[in-house]
Amino acid sequence: MQAVRLVIGIFDGVHLGHRALLKQTVKNARTCRQMSVALTFHPHPKRVLKFSNAPQLIYPIHHRCYLLRESGCDAVCVQPFDEAFAALTPEAFFEHLLRRFTTLVAVHVGEDYRFGSCCAGDTHTLEALCRRHGIEFHICPNLKDNGEKISSTRIRKALREGSIDVANKLLGAPYHCIGWVQNHPHEACSSLNETTENAENNSETLFFHTHNELKPKEGSYFCTLRNRYGQQTVDVRLEGGWIRFLSPIQLVLRRGGVLSFEKSL
Secondary structure, eight states, X not given: OOOEEEEEOOOTTOOHHHHHHHHHHHHXXXXXXXXXXXXXXXXXXXXXXXXXXXXXXXXXXXXHHHHHHHTTOSEEEEEEOOHHHHTOOHHHHXXXXXXXXXXXXXXXXXXXXXXXXXXXXXXXXXXXXXXXXXXXXXXXXXXXXXXXXXXXXXXXXXXXXXXXXXHHHHHTSOOEEEEEEESBTTBOOSSHHHHHTTXXXXXXXXXXXXXXXXXXXXXXXXXXXXXXXXXXXXXXXXXXXXXXXXXXXXXXXXXXXXXXXXXXX
């Protein structure tokens, strides 16, 4: 029954702008000995509402939750987003928050936050609702880079254009995929033994399989592949949606792991 300080957003990518908002929430929660909770939504609202510009996600939902916890949040709650939830008025949405978080004492959002049916609610609406129920309300200003707001949209654009350095700068960390190594892009390896039979054959073609929807523009990239056994710098090439290794892979790394994109070649 610890008091809850709630931070709300989609948080796709958990980029520098998101991190500033999360940092503010976590810091205030620790100062007041409260619980910091991140509330995110899945699927993406634009997909549920069938918007023509519904985005590909930078990271899968399970990895988004991991990054939110890594940011210092004590807990992460995923709100299933469907047509019924989308139809809630701003007032009904706020009532839903009060029922779900019965010890809610504070709400944190970004300055562009909108909520409720047809995005009818904005920060002014939310502030009024919080004041009505005696709940603190905090707005985190947009973080900017070169005078432009840091956003998931900018990061997606940079990745599609192959501008890894730009995407990494806005993310605050290298764009990365979590997955496994396989011999053929259409046939996942059934066991590690299948990847070790030709371990000494440097001409063997290996691919990296990931659940990331959004991948950088087709081309060659310098990456780091790591898992609990070690790490290795590798060159890869994106082709047809698949990530092909151009460098031989150490045996211990053939189990898969994290592939971080450092720069384009």
